[in-house]
Amino acid sequence: MIGPELDTLIGLFAKLPGLGQRSARRAVLKLLQAPQTRMLPLARALAEAAMSVKTCAQCGNLDSQDPCGVCTDQARDRSIICVVESVGDVWALERAGVHGGLYHVLGGTLSPLSGTGPDDLNVAALLSRVQDGSVAEIILALSATVDGAATSHWLTDRLAGTSVRVTRVAQGVPIGGALDVLDDGTLATALRARR
Numbered sequence: 001m002i003g004p005e006l007d008t009l010i011g012l013f014a015k016l017p018g019l020g021q022r023s024a025r026r027a028v029l030k031l032l033q034a035p036q037t038r039m040l041p042l043a044r045a046l047a048e049a050a051m052s053v054k055t056c057a058q059c060g061n062l063d064s065q066d067p068c069g070v071c072t073d074q075a076r077d078r079s080i081i082c083v084v085e086s087v088g089d090v091w092a093l094e095r096a097g098v099h100g101g102l103y104h105v106l107g108g109t110l111s112p113l114s115g116t117g118p119d120d121l122n123v124a125a126l127l128s129r130v131q132d133g134s135v136a137e138i139i140l141a142l143s144a145t146v147d148g149a150a151t152s153h154w155l156t157d158r159l160a161g162t163s164v165r166v167t168r169v170a171q172g173v174p175i176g177g178a179l180d181v182l183d184d185g186t187l188a189t190a191l192r193a194r195r
């Protein structure tokens with residue numbers, strides 16, 4: 001029914017997170033209805049981003065420059081590093097505007113089941129960042145999962161011999177959330193973390 005070019009395009013869209021075949025067809029159709037004003041600007045923006053994207057050698061963030069915009073921002077507190085799993089977590093924290101320090105993107109969590117060990121993560125760079133003594137606090141902001149908790153424990157152990165203070169983001173009742181819909185683990189953690 002449709003040509004191979006469009007088939008390929010829909011197939012590429014369908015691989016994106018949150019899009020299946022149906023959403024991909026709708027997105028491609030929307031683009032095809034305005035090739036000059038929607039499709040070409042998207043194609044150009046994609047090509048430019050693909051050519052310019054770099055991984056920050058200091059923190060693992062993705063940006064068009066290395067070191068990234070966060071690492072080069074002199075207004076940020078360089079003594080606090082927030083450790084996250086992915087670049088998406090950096091974006092989320094930046095959107096919230098709640099962290100004025102630097103970041104370190106691990107690239108995942110330790111996971112014995114999927115075979116992810118310390119060497120597969122951006123850990124060595126983190127340990128070397130705390131060596132010069134300029135970092136006062138490491139905030140561990142990893143997933144509230146078994147692997148996330150195990151990774152936080154492991155990192156805390158690795159940082160124990162340094163002068164860095166290691167803290168963790170709190171877990172508990174979400175803002176606007178009702179207690180009776182929370183799972184038992186979240187409720188128990190929230191109660192233990194009361195202040």
Ligand SMILES: [Zn+2]
Nearest residue numbers: 056059068071
């Ligand atoms: Zn950076």
